[in-house]
Amino acid sequence: MFADLYPRLLAYSDITDVDLALLRELSPRMAPAFPGIIDDFYRRALTEPVTRRVLKNADMIARLRQSFLEWLHDLFERPRDSSYVERRLAIGRNHVEVGLPPIFVFSAMGPVRMALETAVLALHDLSDETRRRACRAIHVTLDLDLGLISGSYHEIEKYRDLVDTSPDMIGYCDSAGRIFEANRTLYERLGIRRVDLVQKTLVELSSPESSPQVALLLRGVFDGQRTRAEFRLHAADGEALDVEAIAIPHSDPVTRTIDHGRIYLRDITERRRIARDLLEKQSLVRLGEMAAVVAHEVKNPLAGISGALRVIEESLPPGNPHGPIIEEIVARLLALNETVDDLLLYARPRRPLPILTDLSILIGEAVELIRRDSQFDGIRIGVDAPSMVAAVDPEMLKPVIYNLLVNAAQSLSGIIRSGRDPEIRITLRKQDRLILIDVDDSGPGIPQDHRDRVFEPFFTTKRSGNGLGLSIAYRVVQLHGGRIEVLDSEIEGARLRLTLPEDGPPA
Numbered sequence: 001m002f003a004d005l006y007p008r009l010l011a012y013s014d015i016t017d018v019d020l021a022l023l024r025e026l027s028p029r030m031a032p033a034f035p036g037i038i039d040d041f042y043r044r045a046l047t048e049p050v051t052r053r054v055l056k057n058a059d060m061i062a063r064l065r066q067s068f069l070e071w072l073h074d075l076f077e078r079p080r081d082s083s084y085v086e087r088r089l090a091i092g093r094n095h096v097e098v099g100l101p102p103i104f105v106f107s108a109m110g111p112v113r114m115a116l117e118t119a120v121l122a123l124h125d126l127s128d129e130t131r132r133r134a135c136r137a138i139h140v141t142l143d144l145d146l147g148l149i150s151g152s153y154h155e156i157e158k159y160r161d162l163v164d165t166s167p168d169m170i171g172y173c174d175s176a177g178r179i180f181e182a183n184r185t186l187y188e189r190l191g192i193r194r195v196d197l198v199q200k201t202l203v204e205l206s207s208p209e210s211s212p213q214v215a216l217l218l219r220g221v222f223d224g225q226r227t228r229a230e231f232r233l234h235a236a237d238g239e240a241l242d243v244e245a246i247a248i249p250h251s252d253p254v255t256r257t258i259d260h261g262r263i264y265l266r267d268i269t270e271r272r273r274i275a276r277d278l279l280e281k282q283s284l285v286r287l288g289e290m291a292a293v294v295a296h297e298v299k300n301p302l303a304g305i306s307g308a309l310r311v312i313e314e315s316l317p318p319g320n321p322h323g324p325i326i327e328e329i330v331a332r333l334l335a336l337n338e339t340v341d342d343l344l345l346y347a348r349p350r351r352p353l354p355i356l357t358d359l360s361i362l363i364g365e366a367v368e369l370i371r372r373d374s375q376f377d378g379i380r381i382g383v384d385a386p387s388m389v390a391a392v393d394p395e396m397l398k399p400v401i402y403n404l405l406v407n408a409a410q411s412l413s414g415i416i417r418s419g420r421d422p423e424i425r426i427t428l429r430k431q432d433r434l435i436l437i438d439v440d441d442s443g444p445g446i447p448q449d450h451r452d453r454v455f456e457p458f459f460t461t462k463r464s465g466n467g468l469g470l471s472i473a474y475r476v477v478q479l480h481g482g483r484i485e486v487l488d489s490e491i492e493g494a495r496l497r498l499t500l501p502e503d504g505p506p507a
């Protein structure tokens, strides 16, 4: 683009081929001034701390002096073709790469300009008009050079924007894992201000169980390897982000040692969730098929055995010692039958039939069942459930609420014995178009590493129950387009939060 533009810009500033021919003609007479200009240029550059920092060593300065001399010759001698323009753009890219702030390029040009003008004005054999024309040509061409050289900074701005808007999180980190550069996606996704993020290490940003993977990633990249790892980051609001990280080592061009790692982080939370859901769906289908077979193979014989035992029991004379034993066997067979029913319910639940339902009534009924159950005597149950209507299947949802309450009540059994205050609170509220039902208990809480697992079938830490209650609740709520999660309760124990869309399950 600049190559096409450059001849037009010369014409725009009234520089003609005649002016350029004049510069070419003056070049041999200007050349003696060049070494002084170059000496002055690098003397200044070495006295200012910022410019001194980019001038790494004597070798570089020697190379630069030569390049600068060529640049001055070009200015006077070279045709203004596309390679002239390319050379200027390349100078700019060099400056960007060494981290030279653009303002120093502009500041350095002033003395060069003045020195060239002084050298032209010292050519007394030329007419005033010729010297004026030569000065004007020098000024214009220097301005255009400045424009091209500094254009690279805009180019870099464009790239910065490209990096900032990348869907991947990108950062640079040192060997301690401290982030010192981050693109916008990284700090926005983590909900941390850029200035705060660059103080933190990757380990601090990730979850404790991810520390070994993060350590491996850093070790790999500072050993000079392109390294890949998967771990979990934590956003400021506590949201967990599963990421796939690729770290690429970067070597200092002068010392050739690895000075930092470039870390590319891709958010794979959604991908993992979909994979998990798919796996869950596939295993549910298999479980459903299995449950149907088990139901057929187990339920019928169970019914037959129970019936036969009842007949035997009835034939026993009153007071026969075998009577209670048969009672016990029948009770166990009934429990077994219930487990098979639960398994069927979990593996093959029916579709919810949503109707507009006042959830406060459902909650009231479930609470009443618990209050009437003597095994939960002594538990205080606080209810904060204003009348609230949502499209749910009441037949399916009431057992879910009951189940959450039973679960909370059972977690309090130790507390009842210890004499502490056993308490359950159930609250119902609306947030945007979502219904939230929180069941809090003052029990021992659910440890972090059990929180995802409590919804797995047959996972239980209790002695009673078949470990399917919460799994069924999870499935039913999922079919309603909602979710259940475990949180910390304000009354010290666990909070199970049920979130439901007000408008019912998605079509």
Ligand code: HEM
Pocket: 045, 051, 052, 054, 055, 056, 060, 063, 064, 067, 068, 071, 090, 091, 094, 095, 098, 100, 104, 105, 106, 108, 109, 112
């Ligand atoms: C009047 C403005 C300037 C001009 C015309 C100029 C010219 C040049 C040229 C011709 C090159 C070589 C580019 C190449 O080989 O492609 C270069 C690179 C460089 N310039 Fe400048 N420069 C200017 C300002 C500065 C300033 C103020 C500094 C501060 C120290 C500086 C430091 C450097 C460095 C460090 C390199 C890279 C050297 C390397 O990687 O070998 N330049 N510049």
